[in-house]
Amino acid sequence: MRNPLSDKIVSIEPSGIRKFFDIVNEMKDAISLGVGEPDFDTPWHIREEGIYSLERGRTFYTSNAGLKELKEEIAAYLDRRFDLPYDPGHEIVVTIGGSEAIDAAFRAMLNPGDEVLLPQPSYVSYEPCIVLADGVPVPIALREEDGFKLTKELLLGAITDKTKILVMPFPNNPTGAIMTKEDLEEIVDVIIEKDLFVISDEIYSELTYGSNHVSIASFPGMKERTIVINGFSKSYAMTGWRLGYACGPRVIMDQILKIHQYAIMCAPTTSQYAAVSALKKGDADVERMRTAYNQRRNYLMRRFDKMGLQCFEPFGAFYVFPSIKEFGLTSEEFATRLLQQEKVAVVPGIAFGTSGEGYVRISYAYSIEDLKEALERVEHFINRLR
Amino acid sequence: MKKQILDAIQKNGRYSTEDLAAMLATDEETIKKEIKEMEDANVICGYPTLINWDQTDCELVTALIEVKVTPQRNMGFNKVAERIYRFEEVESVYLMSGGFDLTVVIQGKSMKEVARFVSEKLSTLESVNSTSTYFVLKKYKEHGLIMTDEKHESERMLITP
Numbered sequence: 001m002r003n004p005l006s007d008k009i010v011s012i013e014p015s016g017i018r019k020f021f022d023i024v025n026e027m028k029d030a031i032s033l034g035v036g037e038p039d040f041d042t043p044w045h046i047r048e049e050g051i052y053s054l055e056r057g058r059t060f061y062t063s064n065a066g067l068k069e070l071k072e073e074i075a076a077y078l079d080r081r082f083d084l085p086y087d088p089g090h091e092i093v094v095t096i097g098g099s100e101a102i103d104a105a106f107r108a109m110l111n112p113g114d115e116v117l118l119p120q121p122s123y124v125s126y127e128p129c130i131v132l133a134d135g136v137p138v139p140i141a142l143r144e145e146d147g148f149k150l151t152k153e154l155l156l157g158a159i160t161d162k163t164k165i166l167v168m169p170f171p172n173n174p175t176g177a178i179m180t181k182e183d184l185e186e187i188v189d190v191i192i193e194k195d196l197f198v199i200s201d202e203i204y205s206e207l208t209y210g211s212n213h214v215s216i217a218s219f220p221g222m223k224e225r226t227i228v229i230n231g232f233s234k235s236y237a238m239t240g241w242r243l244g245y246a247c248g249p250r251v252i253m254d255q256i257l258k259i260h261q262y263a264i265m266c267a268p269t270t271s272q273y274a275a276v277s278a279l280k281k282g283d284a285d286v287e288r289m290r291t292a293y294n295q296r297r298n299y300l301m302r303r304f305d306k307m308g309l310q311c312f313e314p315f316g317a318f319y320v321f322p323s324i325k326e327f328g329l330t331s332e333e334f335a336t337r338l339l340q341q342e343k344v345a346v347v348p349g350i351a352f353g354t355s356g357e358g359y360v361r362i363s364y365a366y367s368i369e370d371l372k373e374a375l376e377r378v379e380h381f382i383n384r385l386r
Numbered sequence: 387m388k389k390q391i392l393d394a395i396q397k398n399g400r401y402s403t404e405d406l407a408a409m410l411a412t413d414e415e416t417i418k419k420e421i422k423e424m425e426d427a428n429v430i431c432g433y434p435t436l437i438n439w440d441q442t443d444c445e446l447v448t449a450l451i452e453v454k455v456t457p458q459r460n461m462g463f464n465k466v467a468e469r470i471y472r473f474e475e476v477e478s479v480y481l482m483s484g485g486f487d488l489t490v491v492i493q494g495k496s497m498k499e500v501a502r503f504v505s506e507k508l509s510t511l512e513s514v515n516s517t518s519t520y521f522v523l524k525k526y527k528e529h530g531l532i533m534t535d536e537k538h539e540s541e542r543m544l545i546t547p
Binding site for chain 1: 544
């Protein structure tokens, strides 16, 4: 029999820590701090709207780019929250989560051999998606001493004449780092001068603490070279609804729509109706959840401080990324032992790129009570290591 | 800070001052001082426990009573309300707008006991003109907490990227 497989897909490593994930998901009695999704239920008015749409029999495809009403609400929301005016008719495509938008954006923009600058540590799916789109991922190792931000110096050092796209994964999973207006100002000129495009994954844009999220697309000259990716999963606790969107200049969005149209057809209809309610009536819910996350963030930082675990203060998403370098273990060894000895699951930093080595990701999408119990175990564990 | 403390303890009165200090990124002394001030000012009036008596063996009935009263000269409704809320068995008393004046919530061991309260204690007050009593059949939610929810295991996967 001939080889049934595509060389390209075979060449992509299954996530290095898949094995670790499998062990954790088998351990039913473990306390997890490893989850990348909110612990809140989707606010009731959103669920109710989904149920109502089913009762009304709204069980058909929508138009490829998404419900007109939803695209208009998305446009109004982005303008109101982030000063991003998009034309709902041609510049917004509703996708199956932010994930599909990431995949489609790379596929729409990359030619074989084009280089994509990928700041790491960052979410696990950018790199394989770049490879699938025949691009060449070029990791940029972000540093704790820079607050895991992308600096002008790091950016300049990575650009070659093949560089086409810069991925901007902020607020960042797993570090929790954000890029403020001032931080972005530093790099915008470089991006324009070097004629780069940006794929800005802003899925955590509602979860920043102390300052509002600023989109890189809101800078003069950036909107026409940026695809903004956002969605409902994190801000409205809607992960299972699988709903996100991509926005950008029409010339790129037309091609993204083509991919979406042939690969997906349209995002789930029920989810789209529910999302209209999220955008129309969900501001208070977002605020409530943000407040709770912030309290947990404060709580974790205080506890780390008390146990002497060094951790840079994150101002976004719902993760902290403490350094475990003092223990002389790899992040995977640390996480495995913590799991075996104390039954607490965290994610090894190496999962998010080689520059994540020496760190672990701890999620605070958990109640204070759960965090308290888990952190007592973490403290016990590191005291024994010391 | 006071508002933040109240928001945090409104649904969970069991946070320690140490936890509250960590959550609100301040020190324990500040929390203690703020809470003391709010207790003294009757902003925080107590720390009762929300109990779903339906889940216990204890028989307990709750009734909601609409009361029409004659306000007393110079005292308005407050004096009448006080004469009602001083009774041990009275859970809550609210002054209402609309078709009646006071809502009185009472808890008793049986319907008979509630009936006795209404007929012997409440309706005999001279400023009470009329009462309508409604018995609660089931409590679904109180204090912002759903009481009927079966505790379900979280269906989130233990670890996701």
